[in-house]
Amino acid sequence: MRTHAEGQQTTASAPNAHAEGSQTTASGLNSHAEGGNTIASAYAAHAEGDTTIASGWASHAEGTDTISSGNSTHAEGSRSRATGVFAHAEGYFTLASGSYSHAEGSTTTASGNYAHAQGLETVADGYYSHAEGTITSTNMLAGVHIMGKCGTANMLPNSWYLANGINPNFPGLAAAILTTGDVKIDGAVSSPAADYAEMFETSDGSPIEPGYFIALAGKKVRIATAADPFIVGISSAKPAFLSGNAELSWPRKYLTDEWGRTLYHDVTVPALHGQNGQVVVPEHIERQPQLNPDWDPRQKYMPRLGRAEWVAVGMIGKLLVRDDGSCQPGALCKPGDNGYATAATAPGSGYYVLERTAQNRLLVLFGSRFYL
Structure with missing residues (x-):
């Protein structure tokens, strides 16, 4: 039996084992213990640092008071534990107890198989879940990702959550994207664009460029004329909110x-x-x-937005529209024969002109009819 022990009170008791430093023990076949008060008790295990234990087959413990007890695991830092097979724990007082799990940071726990916990006091206890930030938990939900501060995933698995709690006694969520495709937000949504639009199919299958008044043709749309009694909207270049697109x-x-x-x-x-x-x-x-x-x-x-026969029609908000040069800011406009805006001079209703942005382009307020 070929062993090697050196230093103070070291023991190498298995074939091909190596113990060095002070009060170290290499009792596993082909194991290595070094530093102070370290134990490598399993096959091909390696313990180093101070008061570390590598008891899993082919495991590695390093740092201070770390334990690597699962097969092929790695524990490092201080007081970290890697107990699940192929698990990795690092940082301070972390626990990777799920198979193939990873815990890092401080006081984090990855107890679900394939789970990942990082940050401070986070818990990833669902299968293939991920918790990060401060005091967040996946709440046993599989495939969940939660981030932020003081919050718990609480709806569906395989979903994303953003926590915004005040403290552990008052947890909270700011947003959630659920596996159903639903998005929940506890706040405002902002955009530099300024209109709400919906996708419509054109009546003849041809594309319609932005800036035209749009009228209905059954359930489809076309460029409006002066004779159309109902205007559904204005073709939009970049809506703030686009409905009916079927993007994904x-x-x-x-x-x-x-x-x-x-x-x-x-x-x-x-x-x-x-x-x-x-x-x-x-x-x-x-x-x-x-x-x-x-x-x-x-x-x-x-997606519909990338197809010629579909057009985004702005139905509410501030929209750019083409005009014939007759419209004035502060006055009203209406559709002309070619879908362009023209001045609404006769008594009746129209759309308020906010400003002229170019020689043949206006910014108008659509969604409310104004009257002369």
Whole structure:
């Protein structure tokens, strides 16, 4: 048996073990203990620093009072613990107890498999969850990401949360993006643009450039004329809020009820096994939207805003519109024959002209009719 012990009160008791420093023990095959009061008790383990223990197979503990007890784990810093297989704990008083987990910072816990906790007093206890910031928790929800200060994920798994609590006794959330696609914000949404718009399909399939008064043609739209009794809006170049765009996927990807609400069903997700056959994510029930059988994932989807036959129509707010040169700021305008604005000189209603921005372009207030 080839061992090597050097220093003060060191012990190398396993084949090919190496102990050095003061009061160190290398009792695992091919292990290495160095520093002061360190123990490397497992195969190929390495303990260094002060009062560290590497008891997991091929584990590594370093720093002060750290323990690496899971196989192939790494604990570093001070009072950190890596107990889950392939886990990593670093910083101060951190715990990585989930398989393949990572805890860093101070007093953080990553107890869910594949979880990551960072910052101060954060807890990532859901499978493949992530907690960061200060005093945040994933609340056992899988796939959750929470950041900020003093808050807990509290709605759906596989979602994003922003915490804004005052202290642990008064937690809070400022925003959430849910796996359903819903966005919840406890505050204002701001934009340099100044109109609300909706997407409409053009009646002839041709594109409509920004700055035209728009009229309805059934459920589709066209450039307005002076004879149109109802003006739906003005074609918008950059809306502050755009509705009906279906930006991320085909709008009928999922089945809905008669009111357009997405239909969901419970699906049994099989257990996920590791390389050695161990269960790393157990079988569980997951609520999922029902796919439309008409949806073809092989077809590339083009959002409506990128297609010629769709146009964003500003319906409320400050909008730029083309004009024939007759309109004056502080006065009213109305649609002309070619969709351009023209001065509203006769008694009746029109749209208020805020300013002229170019020789043939106005900024008007749309959404309210003004009267002469």
